[in-house]
Amino acid sequence: MLDFAILGLVMERARHGYELKRALGELGFWKVSFGSLYPALRRLEKRGAIEATGGTGRRKAYRITDSGRDIFATLMSTDPDASETERAFQIRLAFLGHLPTDRRVQVLEGRRAKLSTHLRSAREIFIDARSNTENQDRYRLALMEHAMATTESDIAWIDGLVATERRVASAN
Amino acid sequence: MLDFAILGLVMERARHGYELKRALGELGFWKVSFGSLYPALRRLEKRGAIEATGGTGRRKAYRITDSGRDIFATLMSTDPDASETERAFQIRLAFLGHLPTDRRVQVLEGRRAKLSTHLRSAREIFIDARSNTENQDRYRLALMEHAMATTESDIAWIDGLVATERRVASAN
DNA sequence: TAAAGCATGTAAGAGGTTACATGATTGG
């Protein structure tokens, strides 16, 4: 997960640890700690995915290697497993520009399908809960309703992204 | 976190592990695994927060103790630290009914304040990113915009909950 | 009587965090 995000950022240009931390934070969904960042960098270096270039002064800037580019491409288009986190999709989306245009819609549609499935089961559980006298806690019902509304909004947003994608594709 | 959720469920009535797993899943935000659930139950038992009552057959139903009730109350009204997860708030909200009515609005307002702060900083980062030529990746901008829209919707939702809360309170 | 689902548990490990330690560089 973290490795994936690091590779995505280092794809663009060489960066050092501290800078990566800031950049990850600015993507808005992750304030990674140094305690995971630096070990991750050494892990990636050992695997040959990135290599240190002499940075300015104390800084150790890392650049991506050809092998790293391969690893990144695989992570990017591997069909994410069932336990794919919210975050995993966000990372994919943040770096979607690195994927060939014809593959992008696939990633978006995959996410959409997952959200739809989730929404259906949430609706079932909600209807069950509402009709079950024991479960009629108003806070819990509100929580479920809000979760469903959020998921619906996420789906609509993805539909928008897909539409844009197709529009851009047909304009070329 | 898990301990907190378990206590909340066991507050209502005695439950055994398998049942807790199902109930947590039905709250909609957590599909906990047995590998964390059962150790958590033994941990809580050791601390004296819950105790096993002879369940049917193989089942080991746990009920809350007085000490467990104290621990739960503390967790419920302790001002959540900075790294409070989404999930921590969801748990608090799911069990908000266990909190005295006059404390409930505090929890909601606390969450609202956190979301507001987060939104402000997200907006700053977004404006920065948009004006920075290097960062104008359209997927990343879309991600940020959607995150902001979601946060705004969360805030509006909380406002609704607070309004309901005050209405209910003044009706008594 | 076999399959599906109920039920409890352990071991290994993934993937993070916090706290600590250290020191260079920059700005007021």
Place this chain on the structure above:
DNA sequence: CCAATCATGTAACCTCTTACATGCTTTA
């Protein structure tokens, strides 16, 4: 020159998941 921020790193630990092991109970 002092404080803030930049910069890298380690050690201990926390929380949870996956995979495995075991066996009961219900139902077709």
